[in-house]
Amino acid sequence: MKYDTVEEFRQKRDEAVNFIKDQTDFDPEYLVILGTGLGQLADEIEEEHAIPYDQIPHFPVSTVESHAGRLLFGTLGGKKVVAMQGRFHYYEGYTMQQIAFPVRVAKFIGAQTLVVSNACGGLNPNFRRGDIMLINDHINFLGDNPLIGPNDEELGPRFPDMSEPYTERLLELAENVALENSIKMHKGVYLAVSGPMLETKAEYRYMRQLGADVVGMSTVPEVISAVHMGMDVLGISVITDECFPDALEPVNIEDVLAGAAMAEPKMTQVIIRVLERL
Numbered sequence: 001m002k003y004d005t006v007e008e009f010r011q012k013r014d015e016a017v018n019f020i021k022d023q024t025d026f027d028p029e030y031l032v033i034l035g036t037g038l039g040q041l042a043d044e045i046e047e048e049h050a051i052p053y054d055q056i057p058h059f060p061v062s063t064v065e066s067h068a069g070r071l072l073f074g075t076l077g078g079k080k081v082v083a084m085q086g087r088f089h090y091y092e093g094y095t096m097q098q099i100a101f102p103v104r105v106a107k108f109i110g111a112q113t114l115v116v117s118n119a120c121g122g123l124n125p126n127f128r129r130g131d132i133m134l135i136n137d138h139i140n141f142l143g144d145n146p147l148i149g150p151n152d153e154e155l156g157p158r159f160p161d162m163s164e165p166y167t168e169r170l171l172e173l174a175e176n177v178a179l180e181n182s183i184k185m186h187k188g189v190y191l192a193v194s195g196p197m198l199e200t201k202a203e204y205r206y207m208r209q210l211g212a213d214v215v216g217m218s219t220v221p222e223v224i225s226a227v228h229m230g231m232d233v234l235g236i237s238v239i240t241d242e243c244f245p246d247a248l249e250p251v252n253i254e255d256v257l258a259g260a261a262m263a264e265p266k267m268t269q270v271i272i273r274v275l276e277r278l
């Protein structure tokens with residue numbers, strides 16, 4: 001799905017938005033995107049309504065086994081949220097516009113803030129598998145982005161500013177929450193690659209030299225599209241493997257999922273406590 005015109009995008013978006021509004025009058029303030037192996041947060045949501053992706057007009061459908069594929073509406077930390085249980089990755093073959101579509105739809109049903117999580121590899125030698133990191137900036141190495149093509153001025157500007165993609169106020173709040181709850185949490189730069197292969201030693205060395213603390217295959221398209229629409233963003237990464245070029249071990253998806261499980265309770269707690277305080 002690549003839109004030829006703004007009108008085509010608006011029509012598809014309206015069909016999805018209207019379908020959802022016909023199903024539920026729940027009006028979420030927050031969009032929560034759950035990363036690979038990070039489904040526990042969804043269990044904490046007091047569920048009001050759920051819609052499988054494949055029922056929503058023009059919604060992409062998840063292909064990754066570890067992702068469930070539905071929109072969950074409910075309350076988390078006392079706030080009204082819509083959660084994407086399962087997200088879309090560029091390596092699955094979706095276009096950037098498809099990956100951004102749920103974020104754009106969520107904005108039109110009321111979400112003003114994006115809370116996004118992901119599994120990633122740690123490049124910073126101070127990071128360990130099972131740690132969590134607050135994302136305070138990113139590097140887009142996907143070679144594509146969701147804003148290419150006709151710009152809908154109703155969504156946002158042609159040339160959106162990216163001086164503060166991760167909302168400073170939310171970063172401060174999350175740091176305070178982690179401190180108060182004695183949760184060790186790093187802060188750093190997320191670099192996005194397309195995947196699906198993990199990186200070579202030479203690539204990890206290069207990425208670290210570029211200023212990245214972690215590397216992953218998601219998040220940046222959703223964040224770009226949220227920032228374009230003027231949404232606030234909070235991003236948290238869980239480090240599922242250590243990408244140290246001089247001591248690199250082979251990694252498979254089971255290792256990644258096990259690493260995510262180690263970090264998940266910490267991430268879940270930080271997000272719930274942040275929402276409680278907002």
Ligand code: HPA
Nearest residue numbers: 119120121215216217240
């Ligand atoms: N590289 C890219 N993406 C990842 C990694 C990694 O090492 N670990 C988990 N997601």
